Amino acid sequence: MASNKKIATLAGLAIALLAGRASAADNGWIDSASVEFGSGSKVRIGRLAVQKNWDAQWFASNGRHLSGYWDLSAAYWRGTAYRNVDGQHQNLAVVGITPVLRYQRDDKLGWYAEGGIGANLFSELYNNSDNRLSTAFQFGDHIGIGYVTANKWDLGLKFQHYSNASIKRPNSGVNLLVASARYQF
Structure with missing residues (x-):
């Protein structure tokens, strides 16, 4: 029951973040919002996120940076x-913050490649389908590709891995394939 309260709290936080999007976008705090869906070994995820672009360009050359x-x-x-029992469910809430590097065209349209490593906090310890994470804190890293359309839609696909970097064992990690749709304000 405590897990359901944590999930409800997390959902409320996500809704508040997205509801405040217009004001935050006007103030320059948020540049885009995304919805993501993914799956791994007997686990499915749904994620809402907001993003803030960095005002930096490194290694600029041939119209890319x-x-x-x-x-x-x-x-x-x-x-x-x-607990490795088919049909038994585990529901988790996860919040995270991730700095992401992206190699893209100067006009920020078309194909891109990206990667990031961030910090995540789970509502309880993950124990599903032979995968166990022994800490609520997990690193989340990803590599991905995507395409940004002329009408500001960013469609991406990424491989995501969660692990605590062996801070505590067991630490089998969790791998996911995640599809995302992001709208830039």
Whole structure:
């Protein structure tokens, strides 16, 4: 029951973040918002996030450069093999912040590649389908590709890995394939 309260709190936080999006975008605090869906070994996730672009360009050459953004996210995870028992469910809430590096065109349209490593806090310890994480704090890293359209939609696909970097064992890690749709204000 405490997990459901944590999930409800996380969902409320995500809604508040997105509801305040217009005001925050007007003030320059948020540049975009995204919705993501992913899956791994007997786990599905849904995530809402807001982003803030960095005002920096590195290694600019031939109309491309390296830049990045901050990503603040709230996610819901649903495992279907809690404690390695098929049909037993584990519901988790996860909040995270990730600095992301992106190699893209100077006009920020078309194809890009990106990668990031961030900090995440789980509502409880993950124990699903032979994967166990022994700490609520986890690093989340990803590599991905995507395409930004002329009408400000950013469609991406990324491989995501969660692990506590062996701070405490067991630490089998969790791998996910995640699809995202992001709208830039």
